[in-house]
Amino acid sequence: xxxxxxxxxxxxxxxxxxxxxxxxxxxxxxxxxxxxxxxxxxxxxxxxxxxxxxxxxxxxxxxxxxxxxxxxxxxxxxxxxxxxxxxxxxxxxxxxxxxxxxxxxxxxxxxxxxxxxxxxxxx
Numbered sequence: 001x002x003x004x005x006x007x008x009x010x011x012x013x014x015x016x017x018x019x020x021x022x023x024x025x026x027x028x029x030x031x032x033x034x035x036x037x038x039x040x041x042x043x044x045x046x047x048x049x050x051x052x053x054x055x056x057x058x059x060x061x062x063x064x065x066x067x068x069x070x071x072x073x074x075x076x077x078x079x080x081x082x083x084x085x086x087x088x089x090x091x092x093x094x095x096x097x098x099x100x101x102x103x104x105x106x107x108x109x110x111x112x113x114x115x116x117x118x119x120x121x122x123x
Contacts, residue, residue: 016055
């Protein structure tokens, strides 16, 4: 499972592109990965969440989730981006780590709680 400590809290576009390139093979994500120019374009088009001047951990998770959703489910870039923006960071990590996304719930999700507990015990 992907550990959020492997991803910096904030970084510039060059660091974000290199982090995506380093993590993608570990997650089984292939194909064309975005370069610095592409990341900046996507940010300008507001395909990813914008929180300040720098790229955030969430932005990197969103990009990795897009590629995974495009590769696994055949979603378009716009649909994958919209779906990734609708998920919180924990669900993005679950999507990338296990490949299965638990259904949304209104209260605490027992499956997420169990997975987080198991991850904490293993760590």
